Amino acid sequence: MASVAFLGLGVMGYPMAGHLKNKGGHDVTVYNRTKAKAEQWVGRHGGSLAATPAQAAEGKDFVFSCVGNDDDLRSVTTGPEGAFKSMTKGSVFIDNTTASAEVARELAAAAQVGGFSFLDAPVSGGQAGAENGVLTVMVGGEQDAFDRAKPVIDAFARMVGLMGSAGAGQLTKMINQITIAGLVQGLAEGIHFGKKAGLDIEKVIEVISKGAAGSWQMENRHKTMNAGKYDFGFAVDWMRKDLGICLAEADRNGARLPVTALVDQFYKDVQAMGGKRWDTSSLLARLEK
Numbered sequence: 566m567a568s569v570a571f572l573g574l575g576v577m578g579y580p581m582a583g584h585l586k587n588k589g590g591h592d593v594t595v596y597n598r599t600k601a602k603a604e605q606w607v608g609r610h611g612g613s614l615a616a617t618p619a620q621a622a623e624g625k626d627f628v629f630s631c632v633g634n635d636d637d638l639r640s641v642t643t644g645p646e647g648a649f650k651s652m653t654k655g656s657v658f659i660d661n662t663t664a665s666a667e668v669a670r671e672l673a674a675a676a677q678v679g680g681f682s683f684l685d686a687p688v689s690g691g692q693a694g695a696e697n698g699v700l701t702v703m704v705g706g707e708q709d710a711f712d713r714a715k716p717v718i719d720a721f722a723r724m725v726g727l728m729g730s731a732g733a734g735q736l737t738k739m740i741n742q743i744t745i746a747g748l749v750q751g752l753a754e755g756i757h758f759g760k761k762a763g764l765d766i767e768k769v770i771e772v773i774s775k776g777a778a779g780s781w782q783m784e785n786r787h788k789t790m791n792a793g794k795y796d797f798g799f800a801v802d803w804m805r806k807d808l809g810i811c812l813a814e815a816d817r818n819g820a821r822l823p824v825t826a827l828v829d830q831f832y833k834d835v836q837a838m839g840g841k842r843w844d845t846s847s848l849l850a851r852l853e854k
Contacts, residue, residue, distance in 0.1 A: 567717055570594045570621040570628040572641045572648060573662075574602045577688065578631035580695045581661065581721045585629070586610045588698060589720030596621040596641075622648035622658075627717050631661040631688075634806060635668040642672055654680040657714045661702070663687045663803075665810050666732035666739075669705060673731035682710035685731060686718065687738035691798045699723040703741070705734035739811040745845070746808060746828040748782050753849040756790055766791045786846040795843035795850065802841045805832050 567589075571582035574597040583606070586593040593612040597603040603614040615621035618641040622628045628648050632638055638660060642649045649672075652658060658676060660669070660683070669685035676683035684706035694700045702718055702725040704711055711727045718725050728737045755778075759766050770787045773779070789797050808829040815822045831848055838854060840847045 567591045567626045568624065569717065570596065570615070570618075570625045570648070572596045572618050572621060572628065572630040573598075573632040573637075574606050575631065575633075576692050577661070577695045578629075579606060580692075580698075581629070581631060581688075581700070582606065583610050584698045584721040585717065586612050589717060591717065591720070594621050594625070617646035618642070618644075618648040619646050619651040622653075623651040624653055626653070626656055627714060628652065628656065628658045629661060630658070633662070635664050638662050638664050638668055638672070643675055649675060649679055652676070652679055652681045657682045657684060657710045659684045659686050659714055659718065661686050661688050663738055663742075663807050663810070664735060666705075666735040666814060669732045669735050673706065682707060683731065684710055684714055685734040686714075687734055688722070689738065689741050693798070695721065702726070703728050703734045703737035705729055705731050705736070735810075736814070739807075739814055742804070742807045743811050743822060743825050745782065746804070747824050748780050749786075749845050750824075750828050750831065750848050752780070752782050752787065753790065753846070753852055756787065756849055757852040782846070786844075790846045790849045793850070793853075795840065795847040798844035798846070800842050801832050801835050801845060801847060804845045805829060805836065808832070 569585055569591045582593060582595055585591050594615050595603050595606050596615045596618050607614050630641055632641055641647055673683040684704050686702050686704045688700040688702050690700040698721045700722045702722045704727045715725050728734055756766055759769050774783050811825055831851055834851050835847050
C-alpha cells in the first residue's frame with residue numbers, strides 16, 4: 566500500500582481516485598477546488614481530504630493530478646499553495662491531465678530541482694474507461710520513476726506505456742486525439758451517406774465493422790449516432806481544447822495537420838449549434854442540420 570494524493574475530482578479524476586483507494590488499496594487523500602466534491606468522494610470511498618494541493622501532497626509517495634488545462638496544472642503544482650511546495654524527496658508526481666508537452670517539460674524540470682520526479686501521463690478511454698478502471702495511460706519521464714509508479718497507476722488502467730522523456734506522454738496523447746478526430750468525421754459522413762442512400766445503418770455497420778473500416782468508434786458510437794443521441798462520452802468542448810493543443814504543437818514542430826484543423830472547425834460549428842457538452846460523435850449532427 567502506498568500513500569497517495571489525488572488532485573482534481575472531475576468526471577475522470579473522481580473514479581480514478583476511487584480505483585486507487587478501492588482496487589489499489591492505497592491510502593488516498595484528495596483535493597478538489599470545489600470542496601463539496603471532495604467531501605462527497607470521502608463519504609463514498611473513505612480516505613481523507615485536504616484544503617490545498619500542498620497539504621494533500623505532504624508526506625505522500627505518489628501525487629496524481631487530473632485538472633483542466635495548463636494553467637490549472639500550474640496552479641495545483643507550482644502555484645502559491647501548489648503540491649510542489651511540499652512534495653517529499655524521492656516521491657513521484659503523476660499528471661493525468663491532457664496538457665501541452667511544454668508544460669510537462671517545465672514541471673519535470675521544476676520537480677528535478679525539488680528532488681522528486683514528474684511523469685506526464687495523460688489518459689485515453691473517456692468517462693466509461695475511468696469508471697471501469699480500463700484507461701490507456703501514455704507516460705513521459707524517467708524509467709525509474711515510471712517503474713515505481715506503474716503498479717499504482719495499474720489500479721485504473723489496462724495499458725500503461727512509457728513513451729519517452731518528459732513531454733512524450735502528452736505528444737502521444739496528441740496523436741491519439743488527431744487520429745480520433747479523423748475517425749469520427751469519417752464515421753459521421755459514412756452514416757450520413759447511408760441514411761441519404763436509404764440503407765439500413767445497423768445492417769451496414771454489422772457488415773463493414775468486421776472489415777478494414779472497423780474501429781472502436783464504430784463499435785461503440787454508431788448506435789447512439791444513428792439515434793441522434795450525443796450524451797455518451799468525451800465532450801466537444803474538451804475535444805476542441807485538445808485539438809487546440811495538437812495544432813499549437815504542430816505549429817512548433819512543423820507538422821502539417823490539414824484534416825485535424827478542418828475537423829476542429831467542424832467541432833466549432835457543433836459548439837455554435839449548442840453542442841458544447843455533446844460527445845464527440847455529434848459531428849453527425851452538423852451534417853444533418
